[in-house]
Amino acid sequence: MAMIDVDGLVRRFGKFEAVRGVSFQIEEGELFGFLGPNGAGKTTTINMLVTMLRPTEGEAHVDGHSVRTEARRVRESIGIVFQEPTVDEALTGWENLKIHADIYDIPMATFRDRAEEVLRMVELQEWRNKLVRNYSGGMKRRLEIARGMLHYPRVLFLDEPTLGLDPQSRVALWDYIREIQSRERITVFLTTHYMAEAEYCDRIAVIDNGEIVALDTPERLKKLVGGDVITIRTADNETAAKELFYDLQVEPEIEDGVVRFEAPNGAQALAQVFRTLTPEILSVDLHKPSLEDVFIHLTGRAIRDSEATEGEKLRSQMREGSAFGGMRMRRP
Amino acid sequence: MRLRKEVRAGWSLFRRDMLKLFRERARIISALIQPIIFLGIFGLGLKDVLGGAGPFQELDYIQYIFPGIIGVNVLGLTITNGVTIVADREFGFLREVLVAPVSRLTIAIAKVCAGVGTALVQVSILMLLAPFVGLTPSIGVLVMLFFAVALLATATSALGVLIASRIRSVESFQYMFQFMIFPLFFLSGAFFVLSTVPAWIKFVANLNPLTYAIDLFRHILYSDIELNEASRSLLLVNSAGQDVVIIAVISGVLLAASAFSFSRME
Ligand SMILES: Nc1ncnc2c1ncn2[C@@H]1O[C@H](COP(=O)(O)OP(=O)(O)O)[C@@H](O)[C@H]1O
Ligand SMILES: [Mg+2]
Numbered sequence: 001m002a003m004i005d006v007d008g009l010v011r012r013f014g015k016f017e018a019v020r021g022v023s024f025q026i027e028e029g030e031l032f033g034f035l036g037p038n039g040a041g042k043t044t045t046i047n048m049l050v051t052m053l054r055p056t057e058g059e060a061h062v063d064g065h066s067v068r069t070e071a072r073r074v075r076e077s078i079g080i081v082f083q084e085p086t087v088d089e090a091l092t093g094w095e096n097l098k099i100h101a102d103i104y105d106i107p108m109a110t111f112r113d114r115a116e117e118v119l120r121m122v123e124l125q126e127w128r129n130k131l132v133r134n135y136s137g138g139m140k141r142r143l144e145i146a147r148g149m150l151h152y153p154r155v156l157f158l159d160e161p162t163l164g165l166d167p168q169s170r171v172a173l174w175d176y177i178r179e180i181q182s183r184e185r186i187t188v189f190l191t192t193h194y195m196a197e198a199e200y201c202d203r204i205a206v207i208d209n210g211e212i213v214a215l216d217t218p219e220r221l222k223k224l225v226g227g228d229v230i231t232i233r234t235a236d237n238e239t240a241a242k243e244l245f246y247d248l249q250v251e252p253e254i255e256d257g258v259v260r261f262e263a264p265n266g267a268q269a270l271a272q273v274f275r276t277l278t279p280e281i282l283s284v285d286l287h288k289p290s291l292e293d294v295f296i297h298l299t300g301r302a303i304r305d306s307e308a309t310e311g312e313k314l315r316s317q318m319r320e321g322s323a324f325g326g327m328r329m330r331r332p
Numbered sequence: 333m334r335l336r337k338e339v340r341a342g343w344s345l346f347r348r349d350m351l352k353l354f355r356e357r358a359r360i361i362s363a364l365i366q367p368i369i370f371l372g373i374f375g376l377g378l379k380d381v382l383g384g385a386g387p388f389q390e391l392d393y394i395q396y397i398f399p400g401i402i403g404v405n406v407l408g409l410t411i412t413n414g415v416t417i418v419a420d421r422e423f424g425f426l427r428e429v430l431v432a433p434v435s436r437l438t439i440a441i442a443k444v445c446a447g448v449g450t451a452l453v454q455v456s457i458l459m460l461l462a463p464f465v466g467l468t469p470s471i472g473v474l475v476m477l478f479f480a481v482a483l484l485a486t487a488t489s490a491l492g493v494l495i496a497s498r499i500r501s502v503e504s505f506q507y508m509f510q511f512m513i514f515p516l517f518f519l520s521g522a523f524f525v526l527s528t529v530p531a532w533i534k535f536v537a538n539l540n541p542l543t544y545a546i547d548l549f550r551h552i553l554y555s556d557i558e559l560n561e562a563s564r565s566l567l568l569v570n571s572a573g574q575d576v577v578i579i580a581v582i583s584g585v586l587l588a589a590s591a592f593s594f595s596r597m598e
Contacts, residue, residue, distance in 0.1 A: 050431055053598060075433040086428040090352050102344030103432040105337045147428075 001064055003028045003155060003187045004049065008058035011044050018044045020210040021058065026189060026203075031181050033201030034191040035291065041210040042191035043083055046159050049189070050080050063154045076104075079148035083159040083191075085140055089133040093124060093143050096132060097150055104151040111150075118146035121183075122176050138169030142176060149180060156180075158190035162197060174200055195292040204291070206298060213298045218291060225289035225297045228266025231258045236279035247276050255302060262289070262297065341434040342442040349446035353453060363409065363454050367401045371465065391557070391567075394465045399549035400522025403542050405458060406451045406481060407488050407516060411509045413447045414492030418505045421496075436595035440493050444587065447489025448482050455481045467553060476552045483579045484545040490586035497593040516542050527566050541582045548575035 002025035011019040019041040026032045034042045047053040049060055051071040060067045063077035087096050094115065101111040119125045122142035132140060141161060148156055161177065162170040178200060181188050190201070198204050198218065205215040214221055234240040237259050241252040244261055248269060252261040263269035266286045274281070289297075296302050353359065371394060420426035429439055455478070462469060469477065499505045519533060520542040526534055537543045551572040559567065570578075 052427075052431055072433050075431060080431055082427055082431075084424075084427075086425055088348070088352075088425045090355060091348070095348075095351075099344050099348055100428070100432075103341040103429060103434050105340060 001061075002026060003030070003063060004032075004189060005061040006045075006049070006058075007060065009045065009048055009055050009060055010057035011041075011048060011053060012056045018210055019048070022205075022207070022210075022212050023058075024205055024212065024215055026187060028187055029181075029185055031178070031188045031200070031202045032190070033198045033204040034189070034207055035193070035195070035198040035204050035295070036191075036207035037193055040193075040207045042193075042207060043159055044210075045207075046080075046157055046189070046191060050078055050157055051075060077154045078157060079151065079153035079155070080157040081141070081144045081148050081159065081161055083163065085144065087132050087140055087144055087147070090131065092129050092131055093119070093135070094128040096143065097147055100147050100150050106151055114150055114152075118149050121149070121180055122146045136169075138165050138173065141165065141169075141173060145173075145176065145180070149184065149186075152184075153186065155187045155189060158188065160191055160193070162192065162194065170194075170197070195290060195295060198291050206295060208295075208299050214294070221291065221294045222289045225293050226262040227264035227289075228269075229260065229262055229287055229289050229293045230266055230270060230273070231260045231285045232273065232277075233258045233282040233284075234277065234279040235282065240277055240279045243277055243279075244273070248272060253296075253300075255296075260296075262293070338435055338438045341432070342438040342445075345429065345439065345442035346445045346449065349443075350449050353450055359412070360454065360457060363405065363412075364457060366408065367405050367458060368461070370401050370404070371398070371461070391554070391563075392466060395467055396567075397523060398462070398465055398467060399546050399553055400517075400520065402455055402458060402477075402481065402549055403484065403520065403522060403546045404513075404517050405454055406485050406545075407513060407542060409450055409454060409485075410447060410488040410492035411506065411513070413443070413450065413489055414496040414505055414509070415502055417443060417493060417496035418499060418502050422500065422502075436597070437591045440497075440591040440594040441587075443493050444486060444489040444590070447492065448485040451481055451485035451489075452478055468556070469553060470556060473552055473555055476555075477549065480545065480548045480552055480576075480579075483548075483576065483583060484541075487541055487545075487579060487583040487586050490583065490590040494586060494590035494593050497590065497597045516540055519543075520546055521569065522546055525566055526569055541579060544570065544575045544578045544582075548572055548579065551575070 004024075004026040006022060006024050008021050008023055009019055010017065010021050022041075022045060034045065036042055044053065048055045049062060049067060051067050051074050055068065062074045065073035065077065067074050088099075091099075097115045097118075098111070100106075101108075101115070106114065116125070119128055122145060124139060124142055124146065127135065127139065132143065135143065145156075145158070145161065148158075158177070162173050165173065174197065177188065177190070180186070192198055201218065203215065203217055204221060205212045206221070207213070214224065216224075232240065237254050237257065241254055241259050244250050244252040244259065248261075248263070250261040250263055250269070252259050254260075261269075270284065270286055273284070292302065417426065421430070430436075459469070459474065459477075495508060496505060499508065519537045520540050521537055522542070526537055526543070529537075547569050550568055554567070
C-alpha cells in the first residue's frame with residue numbers, strides 16, 4: 001500500500017471550496033512536492049493529511065491509517081514543519097526538543113542520542129543551549145526540521161520549508177532535506193511555490209485553484225511543454241504575436257512586455273523569427289523548459305502573476321497596454 | 333500505559349509555562365503594578381474620604397479591599413493566560429502541541445494547571461505587601477489562602493481556556509475580557525459591603541463567582557483578627573464552607589466545558 005493515499009479530498013470553508021477533490025498516491029521513500037501559487041490549497045491539503053483539519057469530503061490514509069478515524073495513529077507516524085514557525089522562541093533549542101520528546105513519549109535514553117544526531121544533521125549542535133530568539137530565520141527552520149525528525153517519523157511533512165529565507169539558506173536547507181531523506185529513508189511530502197525548488201523532488205503535483213493539474217516527475221512534466229521556450233522583446237509586441245501566430249503556427253502570449261512561445265525546435269524557430277518578423281527585435285531568449293514554463297503551459301499564467309498585488313497587476317497591464325496583454329492565443 | 337504518556341506530556345507542557353514565567357520576570361513584576369496602584373488609589377486615597385478607619389472599627393479600608401485585590405489579580409492573570417493560548421495557536425508553539433499524539437484534554441488540563449501555578453506565584457509575591465497594610469497572616473492562614481487562590485484560579489483559568497478555544501484573534505479575546513473584567517470586579521464586594529447595597533446589585537453580585545472567592549479570602553485573611561459580631565455579619569456574606577463548595581462547583585463546570593470545547597477545536 002502507498003505511504004500516503006489520498007482519495008477525492010475536498011475542503012470547503014463556508015461556500016468557498018479551497019481543495020476540490022484531489023487524489024494521489026505517494027510511495028514509501030519518495031520526495032514528493034506540491035507545487036502551486038499562494039492560495040492554491042497546499043496548506044489546506046497538508047492540514048487535512050496531518051489531521052488538523054477535517055476533510056469536507058473524501059478520505060486519506062497516511063501510513064495505512066485513516067485521517068478521519070485514526071487521527072492518533074496518523075499523528076504517531078508523522079513529523080511536520082508548519083508554514084508558520086512553531087518553535088518556542090523563549091526556550092533554547094534543546095528545551096524545544098525536550099518538550100517534543102515528552103509529548104511524543106520518546107524514552108529519555110533514546111532522546112539524548114537522537115537529539116544530538118538530529119542537531120548534527122542540521123548543524124546546530126553549538127546553538128543547542130541558546131535561546132531560539134537569537135537564531136536566524138534559516139536556523140529556526142532547521143531546528144524545526146530537526147524537531148520534526150526527532151521521533152523517527154515515517155513521513156515528514158514540510159509546508160513551504162524555505163519560505164522567507166535568503167537564497168543561500170534555501171539552497172543549504174534543500175541539501176539538509178535531501179540528506180535527511182536519503183539517510184533516514186523516510187517519505188517526504190513538501191509544498192512550495194518556488195518553481196526552481198520543485199526540481200529537487202522525485203515527483204511533483206502541480207496544484208492550482210484547489211485542483212491538481214499535473215502530476216509527474218520534473219523531467220516528464222517539462223516534456224509537456226512543446227520543446228523549447230522562446231521569449232522575444234520587440235518594438236511592437238502585439239504585431240509580433242499576431243505574426244508568430246499566423247506565420248510560425250505557434251501560440252504566443254504577451255507577459256511582462258515580452259512575447260513568449262513554445263516551439264519543438266527552438267533554434268529553427270528562432271531563425272525563422274529573424275527572417276520573417278516585421279517589428280524590430282530588441283532581445284531574444286531561448287531556453288529549455290523550466291517548471292515555471294510548465295506552470296505557464298498548464299494554467300496560462302505565470303506563478304508570480306497569481307501572487308502579484310493589485311498594484312503590480314495594474315502596472316504590468318499598463319506596461320503591456322494592448323488587447324493581447326495577458327491573453328493567450330490557442331490553436332483550436 | 334496511555335495515561336502515563338498523557339501525564340508525561342501534560343507535565344512537560346506545565347513545566348514549559350512555569351519555566352517561561354520565571355524566565356520572563358518582567359511579567360511577574362508588571363502583574364504587581366496594577367494591585368499596587370489599586371491599593372494606592374482605593375486604599376490610601378479613599379481612606380481619607382471615608383474618614384479614618386473605614387467601614388469597620390477593626391479594619392482599615394485598605395485591609396478591607398486587600399482580599400479583593402488578590403481576587404482581581406488572579407482574574408487578571410487569566411487574560412494573559414488566555415491570550416497566550418490564542419496567540420500560541422494561531423502562529424506558534426501550540427500548533428506543534430495540537431498535532432502531537434496527545435489528548436486535547438491533557439493540553440487543556442496542563443494549561444489550567446499552569447494558570448493555577450502562575451496565580452500561586454503572583455499571590456505569593458502579593459502577600460509580601462500584606463505586612464505593609466497591617467495584615468500579618470500566620471503560616472496556617474497562608475496555606476488556606478493558597479488553597480482558596482488555587483480554587484479560584486482553576487475556575488478563571490478554565491474560563492480563559494474555554495474562551496480561547498472559541499475565539500480566533502488576540503484582539504477579540506482582550507476586548508471580550510476588558511468587557512467582562514470590570515463588571516465582575518465592581519460587582520463582587522471587593523470595594524463595598526454587600527449587605528448595604530441595593531437589592532439588584534446584591535442579586536448580580538450573588539451570581540458572580542468572584543464574590544464567593546473574595547468572601548472566602550476574607551474569611552481566611554481576617555481569621556487572626558478579632559471581629560465583633562456586627563462587623564462579622566456585615567463583612568462576611570456566606571460561611572467559608574458555602575464559598576468553597578460554590579467555587580468548586582463553578583470550577584468543575586468550567587473545567588469540563590473548557591476541556592470539551594478545546595477538544596472539539598479544529
Ligand atoms: N480557515 C480558513 N477559512 C477560510 N478560508 C480559508 C481558510 N484557510 C484557507 N482558506 C482559503 O483557502 C485557500 C487556500 O489556502 P491555502 O491552503 O492556505 O493555500 P496555499 O497554502 O496553497 O497558499 C485560500 O484562498 C485561503 O484564503
Ligand atoms: Mg500555504
